[in-house]
Amino acid sequence: MAQDLLDVTFAALxxxxxxxxxxxxxxxxxxxxxxxxxFAMSQPAISKHLKVLERAGLVARGRDAQRRPCRLVGxxxxxxxxxxxxxxxxxxxxxxxxxxxxxxxxxxxERRDETD
Amino acid sequence: MGRTLSVxxxxxxxxxxTRSFDAPRAxxxxxxxxxxxxxxxxxxxxxxVVECEIDLRVGGRWRYRLRHGGGVEMLLQGVYxxxxxxxxxxxxxxxxxxxxxxxxxxxxxxxxxxAGVTTLTQVVRYSSSRIRDAVLESGMERGVGEGxxxxxxxxxxxxxx
Numbered sequence: 001m002a003q004d005l006l007d008v009t010f011a012a013l014x015x016x017x018x019x020x021x022x023x024x025x026x027x028x029x030x031x032x033x034x035x036x037x038x039f040a041m042s043q044p045a046i047s048k049h050l051k052v053l054e055r056a057g058l059v060a061r062g063r064d065a066q067r068r069p070c071r072l073v074g075x076x077x078x079x080x081x082x083x084x085x086x087x088x089x090x091x092x093x094x095x096x097x098x099x100x101x102x103x104x105x106x107x108x109x110e111r112r113d114e115t116d
Numbered sequence: 117m118g119r120t121l122s123v124x125x126x127x128x129x130x131x132x133x134t135r136s137f138d139a140p141r142a143x144x145x146x147x148x149x150x151x152x153x154x155x156x157x158x159x160x161x162x163x164x165v166v167e168c169e170i171d172l173r174v175g176g177r178w179r180y181r182l183r184h185g186g187g188v189e190m191l192l193q194g195v196y197x198x199x200x201x202x203x204x205x206x207x208x209x210x211x212x213x214x215x216x217x218x219x220x221x222x223x224x225x226x227x228x229x230x231a232g233v234t235t236l237t238q239v240v241r242y243s244s245s246r247i248r249d250a251v252l253e254s255g256m257e258r259g260v261g262e263g264x265x266x267x268x269x270x271x272x273x274x275x276x277x
Contacts, residue, residue, distance in 0.1 A: 013188060080188055086160075087131070087252055092121050093160035095135050099119075101147055101157045102139040 005057075009076045012056035017041070018049050022058060025072035029062065035070065123252070128245040131252060133238045141227040141234040145202035148225065158182075174199060178207065194223065203227050209240070221247075 012018055021035055036046045050070060053059040057076045062069040122134045137144050147153040155168040159182045166189075167181035179193040198206035205225040222241045227234055242248040 010184065010188075077188075080184075088121070088123050090160045091123070091133060091135075093163075094158055095121060095137075097157035097161075098144075098147060099137065101153060102137055102143060105143055105147070105153070106139060 005076070006080060008056045009058065009080045012052050012058055013077075013080070015049070015052075018053055021046070021049060021053065021070075022072060022077075025059065025070060029069040029071040031067050031069055125248070125252065126239070129241050129243075129248055131240045131242075131248060133240075134235065136233050136235045138232065139234055140202075140232065141229040142202040144227055144234045144236060145205070148205065149201075154180075172196065172199060197222075221251075 013022075017039060020039070024030060024035060024038070032043055032046055032050065035050070036043045039046065050059060050061075054061065058073055059070050060073050062071070119136045122132075124132050126132045147157065149170055149172050151168045151170045154170065155165040158165055158168070158180055163182045163184050165180060166183045167179065169177065169179040171177050174196055176196050177193065178196065179191070181189060181191050183189045192209070194207040194209040196205070196207045198204065203226060207223050209221045209223055220243060224239045224241075226237050226239075228237075229235075240251075242251065
């Protein structure tokens with residue numbers, strides 16, 4: 001998956017209200033009114049969050065002109081978790097940081113004696 | 117600059133990973149097994165270790181919970197089978213979401229030191245070649261990529277944090 005799409009997905013997930021909306025939609029479709037209920041928020045405020053989620057491809061709106069029910073689209077989330085789980089990237093990134101930790105520890109041997 | 121990481125398939129069931137470090141192996145072993153060190157490096161860039169539990173005894177459990185800036189979390193955990201500081205560490209990785217045998221993988225870490233450079237080799241043995249290949253191709257967490265039934269949990273990071 002392209003990095004810019006991942007950035008959009010992660011940016012969309014960075015907000016607790018939007019994560020709560022996705023969590024609600026994981027149980028089934030809902031209208032804006034239904035989504036607004038548990039939040040101390042106006043419908044326009046919820047609609048704003050939904051637009052961000054729609055742009056990130058995480059939510060799709062139904063065609064029914066009256067209700068326009070929202071539903072969860074799983075693919076970008078799956079890509080995001082796969083990005084996190086990519087085996088080589090995981091260890092490569094970890095080990096670059098481990099190099100730094102080892103370096104720091106070698107420069108402060110007195111601290112290591114205390115923990116041994 | 118870091119040294120090169122090698123990740124290769126071995127036989128039908130294993131992934132073998134090799135990497136060298138400019139440090140004595142006792143220190144590399146400690147960095148791998150002491151939570152105060154491990155939590156400083158474990159996980160890809162952009163991830164935060166929100167939980168790191170290491171009970172370094174045979175039968176003891178290790179557990180990492182990682183969180184990406186976007187709120188997506190992943191859980192990695194296992195039970196130690198063999199501990200020989202500073203050269204060898206064997207643990208059985210487990211996955212709560214899978215059937216016991218399917219979700220398990222046996223990981224063996226060996227550390228060899230030569231002229232101040234430590235070479236780490238990790239061999240992970242999976243229960244089937246299908247799982248091994250899936251781990252290598254898509255995600256190291258075996259729950260990932262197996263459908264969307266976990267979505268609710270993945271996105272349900274408590275609101276208001």
